[in-house]
Amino acid sequence: MSGLNLKGTLFMKPTITTYQYSYITQQIDDLVSAELSVNDAQIRAAVLAKILDRITPLLPTDEPVVTTFLQGLQTERLTRAKAAKLLDPLIPLVVPFPQLTPKQLEKLFRKVKKLKQPNWSEMRLHEMTYLGWNDGGNQKKYLVAPYEGRVIGIQGELSPQTVKGVCAICQTIGNVALFLSTTKSSGLGTYTKKGNYVCRDSAQCNRQLTDLQPLEDFLTVVQPQRNHKK
Known part of the structure; x- marks a missing residue:
């Protein structure tokens, strides 16, 4: 109104x-x-x-x-x-995605040294359900998204190989790459990694995302295990 x-x-x-x-x-x-x-x-x-x-x-x-x-x-x-x-x-x-400050992003990714910041000037906030950007030099992808009433940050490895497939987030066929994040450690020096194929271009993914549930399902799989605790 x-x-x-x-x-x-x-x-x-x-x-x-x-x-x-x-x-x-x-x-x-x-x-x-x-x-x-x-x-x-x-x-x-x-x-x-x-x-x-x-x-x-x-x-x-x-x-x-x-x-x-x-x-x-x-x-x-x-x-x-x-x-x-x-x-x-x-x-x-349209309720836009909030433009986070560098300090806010660094707080979401405490373990990342010299976090590559996203280019906000190129983003259309009214089209963004989540924030996603790539660090091609380190083959990393960073995601910031709403989850269970709060905003969380997820980092993962992004495969350099792009294939045609269905994105786990927007459920649309397009250019996708395998995203893997470390979800837990066994305590013996080995780690469990989970993930799925997602759009390489997060801006395009956001434009195709019309349902929040697949994003929430994806975040449930890839976030660190400790974040499940309340």
């Missing part, structure tokens, strides 16, 4: 999660594809109705920008350029 800040300027309260926004954008992509490839007007109308049923419950319908957005989707022969212009005004309604 919109409100006024201390200066009396109208603002919109973010209520849409980043993965819901990704779901909405994917649905709009499907709508545009149908508009561009299907000639039967009745079929296009049926596709539109189904997509509206899916995305409307995720939107704060008391916001004027949402009303404009939903009306704009019903334009004859919606193009990708028009769809992008309709989606942009929704961004202030």
